[in-house]
Structures are given as structure tokens and as C-alpha cells.
Amino acid sequence: MTWKNFFTSSIGKKILMGLTGLFLICFLIVHCGVNAMIFFNDGGETFNHWGHFMGSNLIIRTTEIGLFLFLLLHIVQGLLLWAKNRRARPVNYKVNNAASNSRWYSRSMGLLGTLILLFLVLHLYHFWAPSRLGGIGGIKVLEETTLGSEYNNQPVHDLYAEMLLVFQNNLWVVIVYVLGVLSLFWHLIHGFQSAFQTFGINHKRYTPIIKILGIAYSVIICLLFAAMPVAMYLGWVS
Amino acid sequence: MEHYNMNLTLKVWKQSNSREPGAFETYPVQNISSEMSFLEMFDVLNEQLIRDGKDPIAFDHDCREGICGTCSMYINGKAHGPWEKNTTCQLHMRAFKDGDTIVVEPWRAAAFPVIKDLMVDRSAFDRIMQAGGYISVNTGNAVDANSLPIDKKDADLSFMAASCIGCGACVAACKNSSAMLFVSAKVSQLALLPQGEPERESRVLNMVAQMDKEGFGNCTNTYACEAECPKGISVSNIARMNREYLKAGLSAD
Numbered sequence: 443m444t445w446k447n448f449f450t451s452s453i454g455k456k457i458l459m460g461l462t463g464l465f466l467i468c469f470l471i472v473h474c475g476v477n478a479m480i481f482f483n484d485g486g487e488t489f490n491h492w493g494h495f496m497g498s499n500l501i502i503r504t505t506e507i508g509l510f511l512f513l514l515l516h517i518v519q520g521l522l523l524w525a526k527n528r529r530a531r532p533v534n535y536k537v538n539n540a541a542s543n544s545r546w547y548s549r550s551m552g553l554l555g556t557l558i559l560l561f562l563v564l565h566l567y568h569f570w571a572p573s574r575l576g577g578i579g580g581i582k583v584l585e586e587t588t589l590g591s592e593y594n595n596q597p598v599h600d601l602y603a604e605m606l607l608v609f610q611n612n613l614w615v616v617i618v619y620v621l622g623v624l625s626l627f628w629h630l631i632h633g634f635q636s637a638f639q640t641f642g643i644n645h646k647r648y649t650p651i652i653k654i655l656g657i658a659y660s661v662i663i664c665l666l667f668a669a670m671p672v673a674m675y676l677g678w679v680s
Numbered sequence: 681m682e683h684y685n686m687n688l689t690l691k692v693w694k695q696s697n698s699r700e701p702g703a704f705e706t707y708p709v710q711n712i713s714s715e716m717s718f719l720e721m722f723d724v725l726n727e728q729l730i731r732d733g734k735d736p737i738a739f740d741h742d743c744r745e746g747i748c749g750t751c752s753m754y755i756n757g758k759a760h761g762p763w764e765k766n767t768t769c770q771l772h773m774r775a776f777k778d779g780d781t782i783v784v785e786p787w788r789a790a791a792f793p794v795i796k797d798l799m800v801d802r803s804a805f806d807r808i809m810q811a812g813g814y815i816s817v818n819t820g821n822a823v824d825a826n827s828l829p830i831d832k833k834d835a836d837l838s839f840m841a842a843s844c845i846g847c848g849a850c851v852a853a854c855k856n857s858s859a860m861l862f863v864s865a866k867v868s869q870l871a872l873l874p875q876g877e878p879e880r881e882s883r884v885l886n887m888v889a890q891m892d893k894e895g896f897g898n899c900t901n902t903y904a905c906e907a908e909c910p911k912g913i914s915v916s917n918i919a920r921m922n923r924e925y926l927k928a929g930l931s932a933d
Contacts, residue, residue: 443928448929451889451929452858452860452888452892452896452898453888453921453922455898456900457922523900526897526898527855527857527858527898527900529895529897530791530856530858530895531788531789531790531856532790533788535754535757535785536691536783536785537756537783537785538757539756539757540904542757542758542907543758543902543903543904543908544903548902548903549855549900549902551900635901639901639919641926642920642921642922642923642924643919644919644920
């Protein structure tokens with residue numbers, strides 16, 4: 443058994459999906475945690491400080507490369523699995539009562555993933571590109587701001603101002619973001635607990651806990667994410 | 681339960697062999713008793729078709745008592761029809777009412793090519809079994825029963841996995857035509873017992889390799905297989921096979 447044989451087998455592919463998925467789940471905790479600093483409603487002071495910390499930290503920047511690699515692997519594997527699974531059923535049923543034996547979102551991981559990817563393109567264009575590639579092509583450079591004395595008066599990228607710019611007066615952007623987060627929610631509800639089953643963790647006492655954790659995680663993360671553009675649009679955070 | 685007769689409209693998949701494309705044909709059937717089984721209803725229809733000089737509908741059946749796994753049929757969008765934990769031969773016509781239209785299709789999977797009409801070739805399952813679904817035993821006299829102590833819990837779990845009849849409803853119900861429930865039941869029943877120990881690692885690696893070679897899809901944990909399994913095989917077997925595969929795959933040379 444070579445590594446190639448292991449990771450290209452049907453179970454190996456799913457293990458890769460689960461591992462990269464769990465990495466992305468961990469990433470979302472950090473991403474959501476830092477972004478939730480906007481709810482301090484202090485003109486973005488705390489948020490910009492931690493945003494600067496994330497952007498200027500060697501460990502985080504190195505992990506960012508891993509994040510993109512794992513995200514790419516998750517997407518490519520997803521597409522390969524989708525293609526293989528389509529080949530496995532060349533003729534579809536005329537009548538198929540799938541709703542009677544499984545949940546719609548567990549059967550729609552590919553579709554939900556595609557919606558998340560489409561949303562991600564817009565999201566990277568709004569925030570990641572101006573911050574990392576500022577000035578390239580039509581992408582504008584982020585303005586700089588100076589933090590207060592509490593944060594040593596550092597000059598930092600004003601990502602908070604960028605958030606206000608993107609969300610404050612653009613209803614359609616807010617709607618797209620909420621829909622993107624909704625796709626993420628259903629993807630996570632299935633993906634979180636599904637990863638553990640793929641790793642072989644199915645136990646009378648632990649599986650119910652994993653399922654509850656997965657639901658709690660998906661609800662909390664997605665509610666917080668969806669609240670950000672909505673709060674800025676409605677002026678709760680300014 | 682009160683007996684009644686019914687008239688039905690059947691829409692049945694007709695396909696002359698694996699190479700020709702198939703199509704649905706509509707058949708009216710009259711005077712079907714609510715106490716008939718679904719297959720007996722097909723017998724009535726086929727006798728009528730033979731009398732009329734038409735081609736009868738080919739379908740798989742053998743024991744007709746729910747234990748052999750031969751009967752298939754995807755009935756109104758469900759493997760083995762509307763009843764839970766049930767085979768087609770044990771589905772009774774009282775599940776339907778007068779005037780119903782019933783759509784009957786074969787199992788749909790690239791690994792189960794249609795032989796004719798509703799019959800599919802499930803020899804892919806046999807080849808997976810040949811790849812590792814066995815144990816080594818010495819020839820000679822049979823060993824005394826209970827000479828090997830086995831934990832009651834493991835014996836029960838193994839027996840539950842062994843109750844898989846290999847009907848293929850899990851593949852038919854899975855959106856990806858994955859055979860993970862079948863293969864995991866066969867891997868589990870032997871992995872749980874001391875008799876299965878010698879081939880424990882090679883078994884799971886070889887059976888999964890054969891499963892992939894046959895063209896079954898991947899498991900995405902929708903658990904449609906468990907819901908549609910006539911024997912109620914649990915998806916915890918799939919987790920066990922994933923564990924066995926991880927262990928064997930990571931430790932093999």
C-alpha cells in the first residue's frame with residue numbers, strides 16, 4: 443500500500459475531505475472570533491488591532507499558505523468525488539423519494555460548497571485582496587489608520603473602514619453575504635459530524651455529543667458572521 | 681385487516697439487455713387482492729402478458745420470504761417499496777389503494793448493469809466477497825462450538841452485521857451508488873471475531889480496493905442506506921470499516 447493508493451482510495455479521499463474540512467472549521471473559529479471584535483462598537487479600534495496582529499504575525503501568515511492549500515485540496519477533492527459519484531449512477535431514477543431516507547443538506551454538499559466558493563470569490567475581492575495585494579489592477583489600497591494609546595498608536599490597515607464601506611450602503615452585498623453564510627451553515631451542519639464518522643468515530647456515548655457540538659458550532663459561527671454585515675447596514679455598529 | 685381488490689396502473693422499466701437503452705411501459709392490472717405480495721401481483725401481470733403473446737417483465741426473485749436478498753425493484757422512489765425494513769417479496773398490496781399508479785425501476789448503479797428489465801447484475805458484490813470476505817480454517821473435523829471464547833457483545837455485533845443479505849438496496853438508495861454499507865457489514869462481521877483475525881488487515885484493504893474497482897461511488901454519510909436496508913444494518917459498521925481501513929492502510933508496508 444503506497445501513500446498514493448491510500449489517499450486515492452474511496453475511503454482515503456473521504457479522509458482527506460474530513461481532515462481539510464476540520465482544518466477549515468478551526469480556521470472559521472479564529473476568523474469569526476477576530477471579526478466579532480467589531481461588536482465592541484469602538485470605531486474598530488480593537489478589531490483593527492487584532493486584524494493587524496493576524497496580518498503581521500509570521501505564524502499566522504505561514505498558516506495562511508496552508509489554509510489556501512487545504513482549501514484548494516478540499517475543493518479539488520470535492521470536484522473529483524462529484525465526478526466519480528456521477529459516473530457511479532449513469533441513469534437516474536424517474537421517481538426518487540430521497541426525502542424519506544436522508545436530509546436534503548446531506549445530499550447537497552457539492553451544491554452548497556459551490557455556493558460557498560462563489561461567495562468566497564466576492565469575499566476575497568472585498569477584504570483579502572485590498573489588504574494583501576493593495577494597489578494591483580482595479581483593487582484599491584486600504585487606508586491606514588492610527589490606533590489609540592491603548593494599542594501604542596500603531597499605524598495599521600483600516601479593515602474596519604473597509605467593512606463599513608462594503609456593507610453600510612449596499613443592500614445587495616449584505617443579502618449576498620447572508621446567503622453565503624446560510625450556505626455555509628447547512629454545509630457545516632452535515633460536514634462537522636460527517637467528518638468524525640469518516641474517521642471511524644461512531645460511538646453510542648460520543649456521537650450524540652459530536653452531533654450537538656456540530657449544531658452548536660454551526661449556529662454560533664453562522665449567526666455571528668451573518669450579524670456583521672446586517673449590523674453595519676442597519677447602523678448598529680458604526 | 682379488511683380485504684379489498686384494486687385496479688392499478690404500473691409504469692415499469694423495460695430494457696432488453698445491458699447495451700440497449702430502456703424505456704418505461706405502462707401496464708394496467710385488474711383485480712389485485714390486497715393480500716397478494718408485490719411479486720405475486722407481477723406474476724398475475726406476467727401471466728396476462730404471456731396469454732396476450734407479449735414479452736413478460738423480467739424480475740429477480742427466489743425465496744419470497746425476505747431472507748435471500750434476490751428481489752430488488754425501486755418502487756415509487758424507494759428501494760423495496762414504501763414499507764420500512766422490508767424486502768419487495770414481503771411488500772403486500774395493502775400498501776396501495778385502488779387507482780394508484782406505481783412506478784417500478786431497477787437498481788440504478790454503473791456497478792449493477794441491467795440484465796433485462798428489472799433484473800440487475802449484482803456479481804460485483806460476489807467479486808468483493810472473493811477479494812476478502814472469507815476466513816482461513818483447517819480442514820478436518822469441525823471445531824467444537826464455543827471452544828473459542830468470544831465476548832457476547834462482539835458476537836451480537838458480528839451477528840447483526842452478518843444479517844446483511846446482500847440485496848443491494850443500500851447501493852440503490854445511495855445518491856452516489858456507494859456500496860459502503862454492504863462492504864462494511866461484511867468486513868465487520870469477520871473483524872469482530874477471533875476467526876477473522878489472520879486476514880484482518882488484508883481483508884479490508886482488498887475488499888475496499890475491489891469495491892472501488894467495480895465503480896461504486898463514495899460515501900457522503902447521508903445514511904439513506906441504513907434507512908432503506910431491509911435488515912436494518914447500522915452505519916456504525918461503516919465507521920468500523922473506516923477505522924479498520926485507517927489502521928490497516930497506515931500500518932501496511
